[in-house]
Amino acid sequence: MASFVLPAHPKIPKGKKLAVIILDGWGEQVSDEYNAIHVAETPTMDALKNGRPDTWRLVKAHGPAVGLPKEDDMGNSEVGHNALGAGRIFEQGAGLVDTALETGKLFQGSGFKYIQEAFPTGTLHLIGLLSDGGVHSRLDQLQALIKGCAAHGAKRIRLHVLTDGRDVLDGSSLGFVDDLEQTLKEVRASGCDALIASGGGRMEVTMDRYENDWNVVKRGWDAQVLGEAPHKFASATEALKKLKEADPKVNDQYYPPFVIVDEAGQAVGPIVDGDAVVTFNFRADRMVMMAKALEFADFSSFDRVRWPKIKYAGMLQYDGELKLPNHFLVSPPEIDRTSGEYMVKNGISTFACSETVKFGHVTFFWNGNRSGQFSHELEEYVEIPSDSGITFNVAPEMKAILIAEKARDAILSGKFDTVRVNLPNGDMVGHTGDFHATVVGCATADKAVKIILDAVEQVGGMFLVTADHGNAEDMVKRNPKTTKPVLDKNGKLQILTSHTCAPVPIAIGGPGLPKNVRFRKDLPNGGLANVAATTLNLLGFEAPADYEPSLIECSSRESCVQLLPEG
Ligand SMILES: O=C(O)[C@H](O)COP(=O)(O)O
Numbered sequence: 001m002a003s004f005v006l007p008a009h010p011k012i013p014k015g016k017k018l019a020v021i022i023l024d025g026w027g028e029q030v031s032d033e034y035n036a037i038h039v040a041e042t043p044t045m046d047a048l049k050n051g052r053p054d055t056w057r058l059v060k061a062h063g064p065a066v067g068l069p070k071e072d073d074m075g076n077s078e079v080g081h082n083a084l085g086a087g088r089i090f091e092q093g094a095g096l097v098d099t100a101l102e103t104g105k106l107f108q109g110s111g112f113k114y115i116q117e118a119f120p121t122g123t124l125h126l127i128g129l130l131s132d133g134g135v136h137s138r139l140d141q142l143q144a145l146i147k148g149c150a151a152h153g154a155k156r157i158r159l160h161v162l163t164d165g166r167d168v169l170d171g172s173s174l175g176f177v178d179d180l181e182q183t184l185k186e187v188r189a190s191g192c193d194a195l196i197a198s199g200g201g202r203m204e205v206t207m208d209r210y211e212n213d214w215n216v217v218k219r220g221w222d223a224q225v226l227g228e229a230p231h232k233f234a235s236a237t238e239a240l241k242k243l244k245e246a247d248p249k250v251n252d253q254y255y256p257p258f259v260i261v262d263e264a265g266q267a268v269g270p271i272v273d274g275d276a277v278v279t280f281n282f283r284a285d286r287m288v289m290m291a292k293a294l295e296f297a298d299f300s301s302f303d304r305v306r307w308p309k310i311k312y313a314g315m316l317q318y319d320g321e322l323k324l325p326n327h328f329l330v331s332p333p334e335i336d337r338t339s340g341e342y343m344v345k346n347g348i349s350t351f352a353c354s355e356t357v358k359f360g361h362v363t364f365f366w367n368g369n370r371s372g373q374f375s376h377e378l379e380e381y382v383e384i385p386s387d388s389g390i391t392f393n394v395a396p397e398m399k400a401i402l403i404a405e406k407a408r409d410a411i412l413s414g415k416f417d418t419v420r421v422n423l424p425n426g427d428m429v430g431h432t433g434d435f436h437a438t439v440v441g442c443a444t445a446d447k448a449v450k451i452i453l454d455a456v457e458q459v460g461g462m463f464l465v466t467a468d469h470g471n472a473e474d475m476v477k478r479n480p481k482t483t484k485p486v487l488d489k490n491g492k493l494q495i496l497t498s499h500t501c502a503p504v505p506i507a508i509g510g511p512g513l514p515k516n517v518r519f520r521k522d523l524p525n526g527g528l529a530n531v532a533a534t535t536l537n538l539l540g541f542e543a544p545a546d547y548e549p550s551l552i553e554c555s556s557r558e559s560c561v562q563l564l565p566e567g
Pocket residue numbers: 024025075076077078135136166167286427431
């Protein structure tokens with residue numbers, strides 16, 4: 001068994017309080033009028049950067065640096081917080097599914113064998129996000145899965161698709177539906193009865209997270225399982241077009257639930273006893289609630305009306321601690337020995353906080369997709385309820401100030417060695433595509449950082465401020481070479497609601513930071529996975545040998561005098 005005892009750092013003393021602040025969706029990009037962070041008033045973050053090359057730098061937050069398959073894969077919260085918490089780069093769900101499909105191992109595993117038992121007499125249902133965003137799922141993987149299932153005996157397949165417009169451009173769903181219909185046509189030609197059965201926008205249907213709003217999952221359940229929805233159409237293409245005509249404000253993220261019906265008006269694919277179901281998203285957070293609804297006998301979060309006896313598998317197992325779901329097609333990355341576990345086993349006490357929509361980021365993702373705490377004595381996790389039923393451009397301040405005040409109180413209480421928060425604004429408001437609201441959100445996040453840094457100042461502590469990936473720093477689709485916005489065919493800007501491939505800032509400081517601690521210059525390609533070793537060092541420990549190297553160096557213990565206060 002691995003030893004969790006960490007040696008003392010030879011130069012950095014223990015005992016200073018450390019605040020770790022994650023600005024969600026806060027990258028560093030071209031400073032122009034489409035960069036909401038640049039446009040926003042951000043005096044606190046500016047002061048951490050300007051003239052401070054020893055304590056401010058950029059780190060990579062996308063692509064292989066966070067375990068994603070390709071250099072042009074944008075970062076996301078799951079892989080970002082996994083890397084931040086675990087201190088190592090693990091091949092993530094996207095790549096693991098690619099390999100399992102390419103080698104055909106997916107179709108030989110016990111998870112597939114389990115759902116296959118339903119193929120002779122039941123229908124196979126595939127539920128998930130229809131896009132090529134690569135954050136929660138990927139269309140090419142879905143297409144390979146459909147073809148593979150048909151080749152391995154599925155006689156009847158029904159698709160329950162969630163339109164994206166968040167990790168990809170709004171309006172792109174029609175194209176993804178076309179591509180999917182083409183695949184279904186090919187599969188039908190081979191004798192498998194394959195159809196789209198239901199749909200809806202991801203933020204309206206099914207893909208809620210951290211139990212913020214069970215109504216979202218219920219709307220999905222009603223359409224997918226019960227075959228009931230307020231809107232009925234002959235095809236998904238017709239659904240998307242007619243719903244948009246009826247309400248031009250509706251977008252891919254927020255399409256209402258719909259079911260596809262046959263000529264007699266009957267839903268073509270409700271889920272019934274004897275069927276198989278696969279949730280094909282590889283990412284965990286927004287599938288956990290649906291997985292619970294499908295799998296748990298004891299379930300009271302909404303009235304399921306009918307709980308069909310099905311063979312259910314996730315693309316991955318979404319929660320390692322809950323073993324949810326029990327059956328899965330591809331094994332998730334085994335993210336072990338996270339920094340949170342090391343801290344607990346070395347007596348470090350932690351306070352972690354965010355609002356609901358990001359709470360799991362600083363707990364569940366941070367701890368390697370593991371729910372719960374390592375220690376009830378040493379860890380306190382506080383969730384501030386998020387607004388639900390609104391888009392965050394109408395309340396772009398979100399709960400950032402409340403989160404910061406909780407962190408401030410935790411720091412001032414003296415009870416915790418380290419305090420960790422996620423400030424959601426840049427990301428959650430950035431995803432709405434509303435530029436002005438995002439500016440307000442970023443300015444609020446900056447104020448929240450100030451509240452926490454002031455508390456750090458009072459207790460003579462240290463801080464580490466960073467982000468999990470870019471988003472708010474780029475609100476338009478750009479030509480990657482010229483960085484100029486790309487206009488659509490009507491000459492209009494294309495609003496970018498997604499994350500980016502931008503690097504993110506990291507800053508350290510505070511009166512407790514030994515004077516000679518600074519960022520090393522020999523790790524120009526440092527990424528989020530280098531942060532865990534950095535925080536362990538700041539807390540006075542050497543990092544585990546197999547962690548990605550720390551970003552900091554300190555010349556000698558004797559000369560570890562304190563930095564002058566900020567300002
Ligand atoms: O789930 C979402 O909201 C987006 O697809 C990705 O955003 P996140 O990775 O910041 O959560």
